[in-house]
Amino acid sequence: MERDRMRSAYHPQRQPEAARRPAAVPPQGGGPRRGPRPAVARRLPRPKLTGLGGGLFACAAMVLAAGIDWLIFDASLLGYGLLFLPVAAATALWVRPADLITAPIAAPIAFTAGVWPLAGGSGGFGGQLMGVVTALSLHAGWLYAGTLIAGLIAVVRKAVLIGRRRTMPRRVA
Numbered sequence: 001m002e003r004d005r006m007r008s009a010y011h012p013q014r015q016p017e018a019a020r021r022p023a024a025v026p027p028q029g030g031g032p033r034r035g036p037r038p039a040v041a042r043r044l045p046r047p048k049l050t051g052l053g054g055g056l057f058a059c060a061a062m063v064l065a066a067g068i069d070w071l072i073f074d075a076s077l078l079g080y081g082l083l084f085l086p087v088a089a090a091t092a093l094w095v096r097p098a099d100l101i102t103a104p105i106a107a108p109i110a111f112t113a114g115v116w117p118l119a120g121g122s123g124g125f126g127g128q129l130m131g132v133v134t135a136l137s138l139h140a141g142w143l144y145a146g147t148l149i150a151g152l153i154a155v156v157r158k159a160v161l162i163g164r165r166r167t168m169p170r171r172v173a
Helices: 001-007 039-043 051-072 077-096 102-115 125-138 140-167
Strands: none
Touching: 001 077, 001 140, 051 077, 051 102, 077 102, 077 140, 102 125
């Protein structure tokens, strides 16, 4: 208790947070300038999903897409494939930068999870499984296209992150 009374008012631990921080130096030269975002970009959602969250989002969205496809298009796998492409792109766009590798992995898993109710197999588990394998083999083009979209978006995002990291000035400790 006596020790606290002996400290001066200017002790570094008692200074306000703002006084302890060094003054920010404005960037010199042609660094990246961020102006106001366009109106369309301000309206778009910017969630940051973890790898697991991105996979769960993709699976849930594809099961929902399968239900919509079953109700509207009478279980057409063409409609399901068309709905898969934006889901794969959204998953790759919304996953956080640390988990970019999971987007191209989650896309085919989500396609498989959603194709299960549309496969139309019969005769128990074995029949259902054969229906899923048949649907996957007959509509592999949609599966490859969505995985390619997710992979390309992830690679471009990673390249942009690496480019930004290289242009940022290094702090001297």
